[in-house]
Amino acid sequence: MERRTITGFSNPLVKFLRSLRDKKHRKREKRFLAEGLRLLTDARECGVLPEMLVMAIGRDPHPLLDALETAVSAAGGDIVEMDVEILAKVTGKDNPQAVAGVFAEFDTRLANLDRASSPIWLVAQALRDPGNLGTMLRTGDAVGAGGLILIDDCADPFSVEAVRASMGAIFTQKLAIARWDEFQEWLRGGDGQLVAASLRDPTDYRQAPYAAPCFLMVGNESQGLPANYEEACDLRVTIPMLGRADSLNAAVAGAVLAYEALAHLKSS
Amino acid sequence: MERRTITGFSNPLVKFLRSLRDKKHRKREKRFLAEGLRLLTDARECGVLPEMLVMAIGRDPHPLLDALETAVSAAGGDIVEMDVEILAKVTGKDNPQAVAGVFAEFDTRLANLDRASSPIWLVAQALRDPGNLGTMLRTGDAVGAGGLILIDDCADPFSVEAVRASMGAIFTQKLAIARWDEFQEWLRGGDGQLVAASLRDPTDYRQAPYAAPCFLMVGNESQGLPANYEEACDLRVTIPMLGRADSLNAAVAGAVLAYEALAHLKSS
Known part of the structure; x- marks a missing residue:
């Protein structure tokens, strides 16, 4: 488990996260992105945790967000915080959801x-x-x-x-x-x-x-x-x-x- | 009825057509845009004709397109032909459908x-x-x-x-x-x-x-x-x-x- 704070657009992790919007990169990395507290909470309640949890610096606190962070940490996942402008780049939205997660793709056989x-x-x-x-x-x-x-x-x-x-x-x-x-x-x-x-x-x-x-x-x-x-x-x-x-x-x-x-x- | 050929991006009609992608302009003009031969043929078969039919120069001929053109002309509508690159600007698509129509908004009371x-x-x-x-x-x-x-x-x-x-x-x-x-x-x-x-x-x-x-x-x-x-x-x-x-x-x-x-x- 790692905890990182990212404040620069040029960080390789930002590039990695952005690349997951593209199918070719998703297939290569065997990872996908899910955005928003509700979706990530649904995942957690289904027993599926992101390998990496990405949150905006200065986000409003929320008990469900705390629960997510605790669960991801406990499972050995990464916690990443970044400027809200950078998160907006990652999610491709002007109003980024305050949280996103990187998940391993499921077995689809x-x-x-x-x-x-x-x-x-x-x-x-x-x-x-x-x-x-x-x-x-x-x-x-x-x-x-x-x-x-x-x-x-x-x-x-x-x-x-x-x-x-x-x-x-x-x-x-x-x-x-x-x-x-x-x-x-x-x-x-x-x-x-x-x-x-x-x-x-x-x-x-x-x-x-x-x-x-x-x-x-x-x-x-x-x-x-x-x-x-x-x-x-x-x-x-x-x-x-x-x-x-x-x-x-x-x-x-x-x-x-x-x-x-x-x-x-x-x-x- | 008018027949026009447009080869320049700066033509006011191109600006007008593009503006119909925006709600504010649609409301002001009380007009909307429908794209594609199938949609326009559906409209025609329902007895609804565009006020203006916009087609790409150099399009493939099609009997349904001929039928549309004939019907719009007969009803006194405008026929406009433009370069396919300009039509792509109008429709906002790289592969523009070969035809679009401008319709009067319906009464919605x-x-x-x-x-x-x-x-x-x-x-x-x-x-x-x-x-x-x-x-x-x-x-x-x-x-x-x-x-x-x-x-x-x-x-x-x-x-x-x-x-x-x-x-x-x-x-x-x-x-x-x-x-x-x-x-x-x-x-x-x-x-x-x-x-x-x-x-x-x-x-x-x-x-x-x-x-x-x-x-x-x-x-x-x-x-x-x-x-x-x-x-x-x-x-x-x-x-x-x-x-x-x-x-x-x-x-x-x-x-x-x-x-x-x-x-x-x-x-x-």
């Missing part, structure tokens, strides 16, 4: 998931918007999903935007990242119903025979799911579209499906 | 709404994120809602971000902007059930007695609804939250409620 641990899992294919990705994590937490599986080329779940939109669910939901063929092989190696919203010979989503563990899949924001992915599903459901548009926002579609499946699986 | 025209209406209070706002418009279109009513200080529905996230629903959904007391007075001047997700003495959202016209209200992203707003509702419903988080993304909550209400109102 499929083999890590225990499919029997939850009746519902969310799956996103080529989801490009980090806000949508974070929102899906948040929805997953709310419906008691086991986690989110990211197929093909999705936004980075460890981006600041995705972490923020997850409202802490990045610390409660399991995450896996896989190619479609890897996911198929893993899925078919055990129980699991793969479900997607689709117009190919679908069942009304209110009447569909959802079965746990139920893997609810949504596709890319502009392309939707590839045809062969839809065909590989065990169940294709249709959500009413009464207006001009032919699709919902991806995170919304996932949530509508997830809450419907939850109601069915709870009562079955 | 409550008095404009015909509550009997739809069984479902969405209401957002102090919704600050333009993406959430646009997503609610998109969901409204999908569930056959009449429109979206914005209460208190919401994001601007005519911002480029909200228009984009609406995926064209800005042109199909009615929009009203009102203060809470104005909305209350209007709502209570006729039939209408006001519904919100709430923890105050709520009914399970799957079992609730939704009644048309049903006004489904969601609150601010971080604060939720004020207590007195919840108390003024005819029906308070609860959506299961099985995880650590105590709320859903606002646009997600609105969609889960809207699809539930739709299912009840269709079958009643």
Whole structure:
């Protein structure tokens, strides 16, 4: 454990922290950044502590901040204080949240998931918007999903935007990242119903025979799911579209499906 | 109708178009910007044409673009062509969509709404994120809602971000902007059930007695609804939250409620 005070923009640690806003650097460092007292407190309450806690000099005192500092110190983590202007550079915000943390990225292998641990899992294919990705994590937490599986080329779940939109669910939901063929092989190696919203010979989503563990899949924001992915599903459901548009926002579609499946699986 | 070609960044029209990215200028001009062939085609198919159509010089030809140009010309609108670099300045994107349109803002008075025209209406209070706002418009279109009513200080529905996230629903959904007391007075001047997700003495959202016209209200992203707003509702419903988080993304909550209400109102 180290305690440092940083007052210069040119400090290498500032450069390191700023670099974590960039995916390439996150992947190299295997670290990500989460900002704000609420998010860091969520993490702590889930038993996840940052390796490094970064706070503004001259911040207002707060018991939750004290609790964080104590926990990070006790776990051997680093405590760093810096001028609020430098923290603003790190967080990329004019009004920086008074605290940020550096976390080790989680293991995102499929083999890590225990499919029997939850009746519902969310799956996103080529989801490009980090806000949508974070929102899906948040929805997953709310419906008691086991986690989110990211197929093909999705936004980075460890981006600041995705972490923020997850409202802490990045610390409660399991995450896996896989190619479609890897996911198929893993899925078919055990129980699991793969479900997607689709117009190919679908069942009304209110009447569909959802079965746990139920893997609810949504596709890319502009392309939707590839045809062969839809065909590989065990169940294709249709959500009413009464207006001009032919699709919902991806995170919304996932949530509508997830809450419907939850109601069915709870009562079955 | 005018046809102009612009090749200089300093042209006053370029300045005017760029100014429409800013709320203050939009309000003064009572105009807004929508970008992209798909969005403008949606508008045209809804019978809404831009006053001015702005296209890149050297764009790829497209029958839908021809149809737009013909329709705007026939309606007496302006056609403007400009260098792609200048259009990029206007749209604020490195890869500008090849076309943008300037639209007159819609009338957003409550008095404009015909509550009997739809069984479902969405209401957002102090919704600050333009993406959430646009997503609610998109969901409204999908569930056959009449429109979206914005209460208190919401994001601007005519911002480029909200228009984009609406995926064209800005042109199909009615929009009203009102203060809470104005909305209350209007709502209570006729039939209408006001519904919100709430923890105050709520009914399970799957079992609730939704009644048309049903006004489904969601609150601010971080604060939720004020207590007195919840108390003024005819029906308070609860959506299961099985995880650590105590709320859903606002646009997600609105969609889960809207699809539930739709299912009840269709079958009643």
